[in-house]
Amino acid sequence: MRARRLLAIVIKELRQLRRDRLTFAMIVGIPVMELVLFGYAINLDVRGLEAVVVDQADTARSRELVAQLEATQVITLERRAATPQAVDELLRRGVVDVGLVLPVDFEARLERGDRPPVQLIVDGADQAVQAAARQLRHFPVPDAAGWTARVEPVEVVNYYNPERRAPINTVPGLIGVILTMTLVLFTAIALVRERENGNLEMLIATPLSRWELTLGKVLPFVAIGLVQVTVVLGLGRWLFGVPLRGSxxxxxxxxxxxxxxxxxxxxxxxTLARSQFQAMQMAIFTFLPQILLSGFMFPFAGMPRLAQWLAELLPLTHFLRLVRGIMLRDAGLLELWPAVAALAAFTAILLGLAVSRMHKRLD
Structure with missing residues (x-):
């Protein structure tokens, strides 16, 4: 008798699950997404770092070295500059990750073997770039056999995080992760909660427009987000000594x-969810790709092109570029305008879609 009652409950829950399409889809969707992201998109081997080369020697051996470094696929040499100062500017703006400098006396350094003939300037604000620098540190220089016992062939200059402390990289990114996890979840259940509590009909009866209703639900959380930013900044400075070099x-x-x-x-x-539980499920469903593909946990440069294109659609990807650029590289907001433009476009599109869907529901 008990077994029959228990079986009835189990059958009832399975039928309820079948009717709840979102939960049923997530049972399959989350494992599939994790498998694809971890197995295909997440690659711990750093590849394709944007690099700029300053070949002041411009000799056959210097050009050979540049070609061999690019053949490793760790760096992609798509830019050239005339002076090391230009490399500094490109690194600060986040245009490149690595600067490769071959000095005028490149050939003389090869012959004497008393000084490294190659200087690798890296953005130490990114742990993936630091890992790539370690790979290239002992790269064999052409026709320089025997001299490398005295000095290393490649001198690595680590900008913005010379001590290579992990909190310098992680704390700025945590600002974006914390904001994503809290604010998306809070607002995802906002309208659903009003509907379940019976308050939505009252709001419909007010003279508020669709935009006013939407913004009214959003704006209170802006102050909450700014408070969270202040808390993380303060604790990051106090506990880990994370600097704020920019404005x-x-x-x-x-x-x-x-x-x-x-x-x-x-x-x-x-506007998509029918219950608070569904809203929470959807919010959690968006966290995974943002955290994994944004470059917070895994090297962005190591991901396949398809995964990088997908990451460009996610707001956390662009905020990480902004927060690391401002906090660690002293970059200005105008210098990082592509990331700002991407976030502004994302906001406009999603708010427009939300308002349009709210109009259909209210009607």
Whole structure:
């Protein structure tokens, strides 16, 4: 008798699960997404770092060395510069990850073997770039056999994080991760909660427009997001000594744009969900690709092109470029305008979709 009752409950839950299409889809969707992301998109081998070369020697052996370094596929030499100062500027703006400098006396250094003939300038704000520098540190220089016992062939200059401390890389990224996890979840359940509590009909009866109703649900969370940014910055500085080299105003403006992008994603999800539980499921479903593909946990340069294109559609990818550029490289907001433009476009599109769907539901 007990077994029959238990079986009835099990059958009832299975039927309920079959009717709940979102939960049923996530049972299959989450394992598939994790398998694809970890097995295909996530690659710990750093490849294709954007690099600029300064070949002041311009000899046959210097050109041979540049070709051999590019053949490793660790770096992609798509830019050339005339002076090391140009490399500094490109690194600060986040245009390149690595600068390769071959000095005028490249040939003389090869012959004497008393000084490294190659200088590798890397963006130490990115742990993936540091890993690539370790791979290239002992790269064999053409026709230099025997001299490398005295000095290393490649001198690595680590900008922005010379001590290679992990918190310098992770704490700025944690600002974006924390904002993503909290704000998307908060706003994803906003409209659903109003509907379940019976307050949505009252809101419909007010003279509020669709845009006013949407923004009214979003704006209170902006202040919450800015408070979270302040808390993480303060704790990061106090506990780990993470610097803020750029303008605080630029950082807060960048955070504001990202907060609006995260809130727009959350409010859009709330128009799709029919219950608070579904809204939470959808929010969690968006966390995984953002955290894994944005470059926070795994090297962005090591991902296949398809995964990188997908990552460009995610707001956290662009915010990581902003927050690391401002906090660690002293880059200005105007210098990082592509990331700001991407977040602004994401916000406009998602808010527009949310308002349009809210109009259909209210009608």
């Amino acid at each position: 605080p105003a630029d950082l807060y403006l960048a955070s504001l744009v990202f907060i609006l992008a995260s809130l727009s994603l959350g409010i859009f999800l709330s």
